[in-house]
Amino acid sequence: MGRSPCCEQDADVKKGPWTPEEDKLLVEYIGKNGHGSWRRLPKLAGLNRCGKSCRLRWTNYLRPDIKRGGFSDDEERLIIHLHATLGNKWSSIATKLKGRTDNEIKNYWNTHLRKKLLSQGIDPVTHRPRTDLLAGLPNLLAAANLGGAAHQLPLDLNAIKLQADAAKFQILQGLLRQQQLAGVDLSRLGQYNGNYDNLPPLTNDSCTQQTQPAMSSMSPDSLLNRISSGISGDMLGSPELCHGGDGLSSPELGQGGPSASNMTTSPMAPPPPMVAADDHQCNTNTPSGGGDGMSCEQTPASSTFDGLNLDDIDMEGCWAMTDILLAE
DNA sequence: AATACCTACAACCGCCTTTCG
DNA sequence: TCGAAAGGCGGTTGTAGGTAT
Known part of the structure; x- marks a missing residue:
């Protein structure tokens, strides 16, 4: 037997x-x-x-054909891209990287790339923004808002405040990257001296034709305020949040250009088309890949975050591009 | 200087799939 | 067609070297 x-x-x-x-x-x-x-x-x-x-x-x-030594940036990007598509199919991934073994790629993923994605607020399993950050944010913010000045806070409360800031920063990074991917010149953010409320809308007018202002047209900080106070699902469900990028080329913001110096963003070229665009859609990591006929937008809300469900967002061509975010 | 802890990676384990008699 | 052998794969563990206390 x-x-x-x-x-x-x-x-x-x-x-x-x-x-x-x-x-x-x-x-x-x-x-x-x-x-x-x-x-x-x-x-x-x-x-x-x-x-x-x-x-x-x-x-x-x-084996004589094995390539030793560190992974190049191109190899890193390719691994992340392939992992987003194939999951933990290390042997399949290895076939695309000449001279690399599945074991080597697997180890490199576990020791480097996984942490890199996590540090950037990206879930290394789904290759999408970490919802655990979003889920915990209201509590963190609520805790952080307790009490008065920071110097009066006990140590653990300061730690909570720091965690809340870190979570906010990671979410901001994600949002800014979306904008950058769409060709927005982030280098001009510096002129706003950290006052995000003065930022111009992140999208052009075509994205703001709703009863509520589109999330994408809000400043990151007010966006986070909305998130932390329980945002409506309608807003997050708005396809304008990340709408293929064509609505993001506001002349006011310009196109391309270097990244903001104080943000961990980087100029990025579009990735080479490794797989068909359909492979990115929804990116559910399920065998069907959303092939049950339900589009990303049709996914029912299920987040613990009071209507906030990233699955509802029309993410096509957006989160699936996280692989090139690591070009930095 | 000693010890504890962390990190990276080589190697093993157990399960699944494929091959073959 | 069936069952055992062999190969292959992904997850996990063990260990060595580095770093912090």
């Missing part, structure tokens, strides 16, 4: 790091004979190792 283990459990096959001598034996044997049957290979090569271990050592480290 059950499969026998690759190596006999009672056999005292060696485990742990490979020695240079073992590597030499394995390379020489495969060089002469090819690997053939991995199970028989250890005995034939004079190695006291499990065949599986030999295969892993060969495919991940000893």
